[in-house]
Amino acid sequence: MNTKLENILNETLKTLNYDYETKIVKSNIDGVDFQCDDAFKLAKIYHKAPFIIAEEIVNKLKENKNFKEYFKEVNVAKPGFINIITSDKLINNTLKELMKKDKLGIKRENNKIVLDYGGPNIAKPLHVGHLRTAIIGQAINNILKFKGNTTISDVHLGDIGAQMGQVIYGIIHDFPNKKYEDIEFDLDYLNVTYPKISGLCKENEKIKEQCAEITKKLQNKDKNYQILWKKICDLSIKDIKRIYDYLDVHFDYWYGESDAYKYFDEMMEYLDKKSCVKIDDGAKVIDVKEDDDKIEIPPCIIQKSDGAYLYATSDLGTIWQRKKDFNPDEIIYVVDARQSMHFTQVFRASKKTNIYNGKLTFCGYGTVNGEDNKPFKTRTGGALKLEDLIKEVKEEFVNLREENKSMQDEDLDKIVNAIIKFADLQNDYTKNYIFDIKKFSEVNGKTGPYILYTYLRISKLLTQNNGKLSENIYNEIDRTLRLKLLEVTSIIEAAAKERKPHLIANYLYELSVIDNNFYQTNHMSSLEENIKNDYNIILEYNNLVIKKLLELLGIHIPKAM
């Protein structure tokens, strides 16, 4: 739509001898569809009054023999705005073209992109802190895949950190006389043991040291500890998968930090030859300062003075591994914004040492806060488990009204997903947001269930149509809806380009509001056949759009609600 209008406007500019690429934007003036503000720019370049230029353009435009095909009305407003009201014909023709197009009219991309999201720790249950990376990461994954890219998602498990030593310490002390092979325990046991030992470590320096020792040996591939480690991983991953499955969050690879450890030897050997790698206070560091830095970026430490490896090493090792396994065009990290400094260091280290020269993107999201606007904690001070959050939302929704109690479980789960995901994705992810269980479960207003409700209600109105859209537009809200549907392509393009799922969520909400208005002003059942036919075609497409966009956000539509 915009392109078509821009083309005809640019043609006009040319005949007036203005050398300028003009842009058309959506107008927020009542009754005006689009506006062009470039008379002001031209005024500066050609030293004329903007109003004169705008009038010149509009007059010339009106001489165009195709004027009526494109426009219902074009006029100039006060200082020099060009207001455009498009013809019904243009709207309908563009809409017809869009309906024929594959993938909602978007341009295809073909990059190979690795996405790093999830990042749960083995031996700890998933909690609220794991929610955003999963939901945002999966949404970005879906969007980029829809754009045609080959995406590779990797959960990047924290499978070999300090918590492993602590859990193994706990197991050894709970099963003192058993061979490691024979020790058996379940998830409940793990869920108790980790916090228990973690607490002990805070009180007792000696136990902490012993745990650290186990961790170190494990990292150095101690065969015995690996037996227990394997058991813990298997149990824990199974549980983590269960929750991710519920949230429809999926990964192509379940690699962990331990998988990067395999490459440390060859990577360190490679790095030792680089001039930017040096020893500082006994630690091996990569200098990542750049001349135009506003602040001093500390060097990236890749090996501690005691020889141990740390966070940056494993992230660098992971880049090494990804380059080797996938050789992607880009790697996207969907992680807590507070890690921005760390990733600046790692990204720079990777570039400087030539480990990877592709694009590295940091998508840092804000924290989920409690009502005190501080990172969310339960009443007892711990992190709320994701499983409990899901339960709470479900309960809240079921108790909302009597009809919900008889809902099918399958449908309920879809709605719970919609509630949680839409709440998270409707705002720009770079910002913190306040986590309010009541607001999460709210069904009125800007929520997932509102969108689902709209979709389901429209599906019930749909009847047969002959697939041939006429040239008519019947009323203002009809027109608004058609124009809104024409925006879908650019919305997806923007969401993909900026990696911002909330653009899609906002569009879905705006579209749903228009839909609700539409079917309350236009009673389908009492309409003439030809109007009903047109509306059916439009609403059918409308629902196709809603369904596809919801899918991109990881939200699925229940059978009924």
Add this chain to the structure above:
RNA sequence: GUCCCAGUAGCUCAGCUGGAUAGAGCAUCGCCCUUCUAAGGCGAGAGUCCGGGGUUCGAAUCCCUGCUGGGACGCCA
């Protein structure tokens, strides 16, 4: 201390690659169900866009500065 992010209606937030009268949801108040789901729609009130400068024909948006809140700053992950 340095740097990053934020400050928009009572509350939660969109808008931020500059455009006309700053938009939603919740809350408040009015109207709309003999007709496809009222879990809805329409409308009203509510604003020094944190303060102060500047750039511009035009600033919530860009620059400088001050205040407030959150965060990050070499051997944790």
